Amino acid sequence: MAPLIRILRFTRSLTPYYVGIMVAAAIVTGAGLAVPFITGSATDAIVQAFGDASGDARALDPEAVSSTIVTVLVLALALLAVSLVEAVIGNIGGYWGDVMSAKMRTILSTRYFEQLLALPQRYYDSELTGTIVARLNRSISEITNFMKSFSNMFVTMLLTTIAVLAISAWYYWPLAVLLAVAYPVYLWLTALTSRRWQRLEGDKNEHVDVASGRFAEVVGQMRVVKSFVGERRELAAFSDRFRATESLTAEQSRHWHRMDAIRQGVLHVIFFGLYSIIFVRTVLGYFTLGEMVMLVQLIAMARQPVTSLSWVVDTAQRAIAGSKSYFEVMDLDPVRVDGGGARPVDPARDGAGREGARPDGAALSPGAPSVSFQGVHFGYGGEDVLTDITFDVAPGERVAFVGESGGGKTTLTSLLMGLYGVREGQIEIAGSGTDLDDLRRNIGVVFQEPALFSGSIAENIAYGRPDASRAEIEAAAARAAVDVFVRKFPLGYDTPIGERGIKLSGGQKQRIAVARAILKDAPILVLDEATSALDTKSERLVQAGLDDLMEGRTSLIIAHRLSTIAEVDRIVTLRDGRIDEIGTPRELETSGGIYAELLALQASSSKGDRKRLREFDVVG
Known part of the structure; x- marks a missing residue:
């Protein structure tokens, strides 16, 4: 029950x-407990009337009949009142339950999303998006x-149990003893059932989460799936996951119902x-x-409370x-x-964010670099990718980075934005x-891959500046040649745009991504193959906007x-995660290094040289 207690603490604002729900339930329970007393009193009144007439209805005294009728009608009105209370208060409690459930979903979902936004990029490097959503x-x-x-x-359940035990003990204590035995025995048998049930439920959840994650991934990459005729393969893998849940469910159900038969029998x-x-003591006149x-x-x-324990435990196990x-993610x-x-720092500030990081208090030199990498080493988990x-x-x-595919060029930009620490x-x-x-x-x-969201073109361009005016959005779009289409x-x-x-x-999509960067108007610009998806005509249009932006x-x-x-101020070449050369295009074209290569x-027309050129993610 510890996870459920955590949920209560997590949602204490819903107290x-x-x-209110528990008070409504208490009133409804009290009304329900009144029913046996009312029907019992009505039974005694009728029996007494017949008893006075020696069982002959024709011998009943008219006054006694009238008195008995009034009594049973009053008791019937009491039953009506109790039923109305149950109906009205029960529905009020149900309304509060619906609102509470909706508010709880909002709280838990919002906090989950907040935690996901706070988690670093490394978390998403190893998690399927669909699995994250399915888990939510x-x-x-x-x-x-x-x-x-x-x-x-x-x-x-609690009030009914206490009331029935107390009333039974008042009338005949062995009744209360037998009832008191029923509850713990049933709970004990239920606890024996739940251990194995929860383990199997966890295994099922894992299969469902993985299948759901892959499902979302496949739907998002449907063009690739169809292009490589992967439909049957994906369907088979998806089906295998859910077939695994079938066997787990069968095992789980056999265990549950076998134990439930024992519980029900007891x-x-x-x-x-x-x-x-009760029957024997009634015959004996007690x-x-x-x-x-x-x-x-x-x-x-x-x-009812005893048998309801099965349902409560079942749903509780699923909730647990x-x-x-849920808390596996929240506890990260x-x-x-x-x-x-270490993440990037402002050289004008110290580690606490205060102005004047320099010991002598001198201002930064006007010629100080805008960006400086100093002896940076980085790896994603194993060996260094950058050294x-x-x-x-x-x-x-304007500085360009050149190197073989996988040589760390994009990693440099990730470090620049603080997505990883060095x-x-x-x-x-x-x-x-x-x-x-x-x-x-x-x-x-x-x-390099234009990352857009569902919504309109204008919303995507303004993602970095949601307060931008329509005129500003359209101006940025024009500079990126978005207005053309x-x-x-x-x-x-x-x-x-879907x-x-x-x-x-x-x-x-790439032009919209360029327009988004243009509208943001940031002092530092990172272009990760920004025109790679454009044809020659579109590239010329977008490049003109980028030249203006840079x-x-x-x-x-x-x-x-x-x-x-060729048009940048300097080139930094990378080889095996290390800097090979730094210089202007003119300097490096004769140095014999990567750029010269x-x-x-x-300039070569051989297939081998063209293949080698593609290894650098570069075309002529």
């Missing part, structure tokens, strides 16, 4: 709803469904003893017929299994998941502020085309 839907649904039902049932034997005692009716109804009410998955420490390491990376980028300078060394970025949010606000980025859409900039921009071509800005470029590399490969 008024919990209290399954876990929170199971938790909220249980808490809603349990809050309604707990007080009813319970029936105990209730046989209870009914036998109980009146009314008392017998009342006690039989009370015992029937006592059966779901809450474990972003710092530990991240693995530590002893040292270079400076002056304010307003193992050794330090990265300084002038004006990067006091935290990662400030740092990233000062960097505009265009990724937007004019053809009936809804213009309000055209929905999930990840599925309704657009690769070039159109004017006066510090720009770090992972270039896809040699024509773009690229130029030679471009």
Whole structure:
């Protein structure tokens, strides 16, 4: 029950709803407990009337008849009143339960999303998106469904149990003893059942989460699946996961129902003893017929809490299994998941974010670099991907990074944005502020894969500046040549683009990504092969906008085309995760290094040289 107690602490703001639901349940329970007493009294009144007439209805005194009729009508009105109370208060409690459930879902979902946003990039490097989403839907649904039902049932079960035990003991203590035995025996048998059930439920959840994760991934990459004729293969893997849940469910169900048959059998034997005692003592004259009716109804009410334990335990187990998955994510420490390491710092500030990091208090030199990597080492888990990376980028300078595919070019930009911490060394970025949010606000980025969201074209362009005016959005779009194709859409900039921009071509998505960076207007610009998805005509249009944007800005470029590399101020070449050369295009074209090799490969017409050129992710 510890996970459920954590849920209560997690949602303590809902305490008024919990209290209100339990009060409503208490009133409904009290009304229900009044029914056996009312029907018992009515039975005794009728029996007494017939008893006075020696069992002959024709011998009844008219006054006695009238008195008995008034009595039973009053009692009938009492039953009506009790029923109305149950109906009204029960529905009020049900309303509070619905609202509480919705609020709980909001709280748990929001905190889950908040935690996901706080977790570092390393977490997402090893998790399937669909699995994360499936865990949210399954876990929170199971938790909220249980808490809603349990809050309604707990007080009813508790009060009914206490009341029936007390009343039974008042009339005949062995009845209370037998009932008192029934509850712990049933709970003990249920506890024996739950251990194995929870283990099997956890195994099922794992299969479902993995299958759901793959499902979401396949739906998002349906073009790839169809292009490589992977439908049957994906369907088979998906089916295998759910078939595994079938066998687990069968094992789980056999265990549960076998144990439930034992529990039910024990319970029936105990209730046989209870009914036998009531009937025999009525025959012997210890109980009146009314008392017998009342006690039989009370015992029937006592059966409900006991049998309800099966359902409560079943849903509780699902909720506990779901809450474990939920808290596995919530308990993750972003710092530990991240693995530590230094993030970029502002050279004008110390580690605490104070101005004047320099010991002598002197201001930074006007010629100080905008970006500085100093002896940086980095790896994703094993060996270093980058080793002893040292270079400076002056304010307003355009620097291109060139190297073989997988050589660490994109990793450099990830480190620049603080997505990972470095193992050794330090990265300084002038004006990067006091935290990662400030740092990233000062960097505009265009990724190799244009990352767009469902929504309109205008919303995607304004993602980095949600407060931008429509005029500013359209101006940025024009500079990125987005307006060229937007004019053809009936809804213009309000055209929905579908999930990840599925309704657009690769070039159109890339132009929107460029427009987004243009509108952000950050002092540092990162272009990770920003024009790689564009045709020659579109590239010329977008490049003109990028050239305008880079004017006066510090720009770090992972270039896809040699024509773009040739126009930068300096080139940094990487070989096996280390810096090979740094220099201007003119200096490096005759140095015999990687850039000179690229130029030679471009000039060659042999297939081998063309293949070698592609290894650098570069075309002529």
